[in-house]
Amino acid sequence: MGSSSTEVSTIVKNWREHPPASYSLKIHSFSQFENSIASSDDKYQSRLFSSGGYKWRLIVYPNGNEEDNGSGFISMYVEIDSESLMVFTPPTEIFAELRFFVYNKKENKYFTIQDVEVKRFNALKTVWGLQQIIECVTFNNPDNGYIFEGGQCEFGVDVIVAPPLTNWEILSFTEKHSDPKFSWAIKNFSTLKENVMTSDIFQWEERNGGVLKLYPKGDSRVDGKWLSIFLYLADCDKPKADEKIFVQANIRVLYPLESNHKKVPIDDWYTEQTPAWGWARFLSLDELRKVYLDKQDELKVEVEFKVVSATKYSPII
Template identity: 35%
Template sequence: MGLRFTNSPLDMLNGREAPPAHYLLKIQSFNSLLRSCLEKYSSDKFEVGDYKWRLTIYPGGNKQRGGQGHISIFLTLVDTSSLPVGWELHAVFNFFVYDQLRDKYLSLADNQLRRFHAMKTEWGEAKFVELQVFNDSSNGYLINNACVFGAEVFVLKQTRKAECLLTFEKPNVGSYTWTINRFFAQTCFDHHESQWFVAVGHRWRILIYPQGYGDGKGNSVSVFLSLDESSLPANTRLVVSCIIRMFDQNELKADPFEFTGDNHFGESCLLWGAPKFMPLSNLRNPKQTYLVGDTCVMEAAITLFGTISTVS
């Protein structure tokens, strides 16, 4: 869709005082160019985003693309022979025409987002601005047979990530119970580690800090669940719901003290848990029986709902 008027030049779609950031093309004798045998004029190369481009103007319109009676304008990606096989890039671009009477650069309302590749190196507007409107000097585009066009190009860097989620029809459930003796007596260690155990098809272990870790240091028992990375397929994360429990040893039917949460275990997150699992005051409360004779009983219950694989 090209630039048009409704009632006056002020009805143009977009206008600003700042010139285009990347390229300006000034034509001193537009009518001579229009009457010449040149169907189009292509600018010198300019560089944006580590790529080289040209701006092409069809003063009488690109007739092959239906631009009769208009000025056509196109952006072309050049020097593509040095790019790797299968290359492609996405760019946001816009075209401008200068209103010399009002000192405004006018453009389409929406920037153009296009995909450039080996089979498509040029995009543009066949009907950028109507020639009848352009030639009317009261509109400010063509003054003393001179005019100015411009372009801005912003290349989108390919930082996109993608993933594929596979959920199981029936979640995989597993658990492990661990009795910890000499809970506070082993003062040479700041934490206890369970043996590795297999649950939901992967290797895990529980880590517990009797005097706390991180935000729980000195005020809470901290508990974490660790995944063995060697049991995890490459570029895969696990969609897991975890419950870490400490049992009341005198009231076996009583509800345990527990922490519940969801997590995606993977290469970037192999350890998950609760720095403030249980206040130390609760654990040492003589009315509570989570700790009996310096022994406590922990459980990790793991539910695997699915996997997430990274897609390149």
């Protein structure tokens, strides 16, 4: 069974009323225009014009560029001035979208045609364009409206220079941490009078730290029958406006005798609006007193980090 592929065209044709924004070439006698380019490789090169901070020329082949399979068509190109490429060392590359125009008096609109692929101009490739804009037979027939009032016509181009990339972000995920675990022992748990307790700040990477907040009598949002635990990022590491940090970690209340610990995972994004994640109903206080306190009335809590994201971005807003 054979295979086949369909080539998708990137050429888009349209009509619009608005004239070209970068450059327009108006000709009062197309027949004389054709005669005049016989001694210049059958093409006409416009004077330099500016667009996007660089200088360009519009090139028109009224009888087609035979060397580029344009015979029998109007061919149009844009050439960047070589001096524009030498502004930087080493010579720069410029990316631009090209949209070509031919005015039609009958429609009172501009026929537009473009290759939607952005073109890369550099020292090795200074010219880009389209070899088959309009068939010469169609263009030369005054009834079609491209030539009007005794031989007038108009060509044009929009050169839309893509600015350099200035807005970007790089998102990475760290899976190996120098010190991924933090253990916290709370003594005399049964006699605690505090409504909330905060651990010391712990670091799992040079730039990342956090704290645990524990509510021995339950968060105010629950009925006082649950142990509540939340993981906060340290103040210096909290996301700023429009930032976010992904954290994947496990929080455990340790079982004193064996490895049957109470474990609940965190798998969430921290933001300025959501600086903490955790559980108001992490563990019932009845179960905690029966199972998870050791003989010294000590409760041990542990957090272990698995994945933490980091984002580099520009510009800093």
